[in-house]
Amino acid sequence: MSGSRTLIVNAIVHCRSDPFATALLIDDSVIAWVGDDAGARVHYDLADVIVDLDGRFVAPGFVDSHIHATSTGLQITGVDLTSATSAADVLSLVEEKAKASRGGFLYGHGWDQTLWRDPQIPTRTEIDRASWGSEVYLSRIDVHSALVSSALVARVGDARSLGGFRRCGAGDQGRT
Numbered sequence: 001m002s003g004s005r006t007l008i009v010n011a012i013v014h015c016r017s018d019p020f021a022t023a024l025l026i027d028d029s030v031i032a033w034v035g036d037d038a039g040a041r042v043h044y045d046l047a048d049v050i051v052d053l054d055g056r057f058v059a060p061g062f063v064d065s066h067i068h069a070t071s072t073g074l075q076i077t078g079v080d081l082t083s084a085t086s087a088a089d090v091l092s093l094v095e096e097k098a099k100a101s102r103g104g105f106l107y108g109h110g111w112d113q114t115l116w117r118d119p120q121i122p123t124r125t126e127i128d129r130a131s132w133g134s135e136v137y138l139s140r141i142d143v144h145s146a147l148v149s150s151a152l153v154a155r156v157g158d159a160r161s162l163g164g165f166r167r168c169g170a171g172d173q174g175r176t
Helices: 037-043 069-077 087-101 124-131 150-155
Strands: 005-009 023-027 030-035 049-052 105-111 135-140 146-148
Touching (some): 030 037, 069 105, 087 135, 124 146, 124 150, 135 150
Parallel strands (some): 005 049
Antiparallel strands (some): 005 023, 023 030, 135 146
8 A cells, every 4th residue: 555654562672773673664564763652652643553562572574585697607607516426527527618618717616525426526627728828816605715727826915915816625725
């Protein structure tokens, strides 16, 4: 119903800007005011409906209608590694994409070595060979770690000195 105003009172309202809020006015589906029950009295005449929540908790609805455009675009044009069941699968998918794209930057996402029979992840040397020298960034399924190529490390000159850069395992050519 357009233009409807609902006043909620006697509630515990989760509100970062007013941690002691007990009331709120909703005007046509938009929260127009938040405060305490005493302050709500000035809105009684404006409200079409007054709802007493008898001390119940109210939290904002979470509407997450956004997209991660950059990540989505990279995923569309990159390498989907979610089907990989081994380091060899990852390398094969990288090589296939590198041949098709003929160099340049190569983004891949979705590998998860915890699901593989052999959890050994590809080395940087293996990624360099599979990618034909391309700049490669392969994010893990949780996006908390990634594998990179030597070309990408070289492009980011001070990469080795940045927080989070590390080598995993003796003799490795730099898993990050």
